[in-house]
Amino acid sequence: MAHHNDQEIETLEEFDATVSARGSLAGFRVQAVDLTDRTRELLACDTAGAVFLGCPMRENAAAKVRADGALVFPPLPDLPFDPYRGHVYSPEELFDSLDKGYEETPDALAYDWFRRTGADRDIYASMLRSVHDDSVSDALDELLRGARVxxxxxxxxxxxxxxxxGGAARLGRALARAGFTVATGGGPGAMEAANLGAYAAPYRDGMLDEACELLGKAPSFVPSVTDWARAAFEVRTRWPKGNTSVGVPTWFYGHEPPNAFASHIAKYFANATREDGLLARSNAGVVFLPGAAGTVQEIFDNTTPNYYESRGEPTPMVLVDRAHWTERLPAWPLLQALARDRPMESRITLVDRIEEAPEALDRLSRVNET
Structure with a gap:
């Protein structure tokens, strides 16, 4: 069971346990729980001050809890997503109906809805997106509480x-084996590779090489997301007991599908919320692999709170590939200039090879401890 606020109920089991132990739901927040078969309990117990977020219930039960003074936000069945959801997504949930083609999956349908309502500038849709993203943030906080990310x-x-x-995958595996929770942007490319590596952590080393070979048959999500995703699920079926990791993608870049190797997917509509949330939750450090505009943005998004120490102790930052970050996209000199004479100066480093990143991260973490 996730660790969350004692006043929150997010599963039917928690609902039953609370009613049994307390005989009251007064003041509780019940989130996306199907209460259709709990009419007797709802009629019998006090629900004053309770809030029911997207909980199906029979009309007599809904009338009674409203009379108690509870707030009832009804389910919205015509949406391709649940704005009140109590948990982050799983790959199986987002890719459901993949056998019919990616276009029929909940992930693709939510993206279509996002593009349509975004163009309409519908304030109701905007509110639903905000409620959804706040629910996802709450679920992600519960999931990662106490984790070294x-x-x-x-x-x-x-x-x-x-x-x-392959290098990014080996990095994810090394971090997972060291006891860290790997978190990525949840998309394809280096993000998928790191989630794959974390997934492969419990298996012998050769498994990762075999998985990469299988995946190489569909090297990109272009031209077919369906084939790309099916290759990932083929790997998951062949090796079904992978390690957990987190992906934090966004429908803002919905043309890039989420990857299926992150066991927990916190997908957002608002990219700014997603970017800041991913970096803020990376409490044990961030490794930046070669990338373009998005990765550069992430470097400096992470630098700002480190510079001002607005999140407490600066978190370690490891940039991989000296030539990339000093010549092709020279972010490193600017980062050094910002860090000079600041506490974060001892928490940043540049390494030549991806294999050096775990040791560099460990070294910077020990600086924090001292």
Missing amino acids: VGVMGGHAIARGSAAY
């Missing part, structure tokens, strides 16, 4: 089967 950032264009993809 390392963020892995990098470009979406790295193809399966490439040396860069």
Whole structure:
């Protein structure tokens, strides 16, 4: 069971346990729980001050709890997503109906809805997106409470089967085996590779090489997201007991599908909320692999709170590939200039090879401890 506010109920089991132990739901928040078969309990117990968010219930039960003074936000069945959801997504949930083609999956349908309502500038749709994203943030906080999270950032264009993809996968595996929770932007490329590596952590080393070879048959989500996703689920079926990790993608870039190797997917509509939330939750450090505009943005999004120490102790930052970050996209000199004479100066480093990143992260973490 997730660790969350004692006043929150997010499963039918929690609902039953609360009613049994307390005989009252007064002041509780019940989130996306189907209460159709709990009419007797709702009629019998006090619900004053309770809030029911997207909970199906029979009309007599709904009338009674409203009379008690509870707030009832009804389910919205015509949406391709649940704005009141109590948990982050799973790959199986987002890719449901993949056998009919990616276009029929909940992920694709939510993206279509987002594009349509965004163009309409419908304030009702905007409110629903905000409620959804806040629910996802709450669920992600509950999921990661007490975890040591390392963020892995990098470009979406790295193809399966490439040396860069394999390196990012080995990085994810090394971090997971060291006891970290790997968190990525949840998309393809380097993000998928790091989630794949974390997934592969419990298996022998050769498994990752075999998985990368299988995935190489569909190197990109272009031209077919369906084939790309099916290859990932083929790997998951062959090796079904993978380790957990987190992906934090966005429908703002909905043309890039989420990857299926993150066991927990916190998908957002608002990209700004997603970016800041991913970096803020990477409490054990961030590794930046070679990337383009999005990765550069993430470097400096993470630098700002480190510079001002607005999140407490600066978190370690490891940039991988000296030539990339000093010549092709020279973010490193500016980062050094910002860090000079600041506490974050001892928490940033540049390494040449991806294999050096875990040791560098460990070294910077020990600086924090001292």
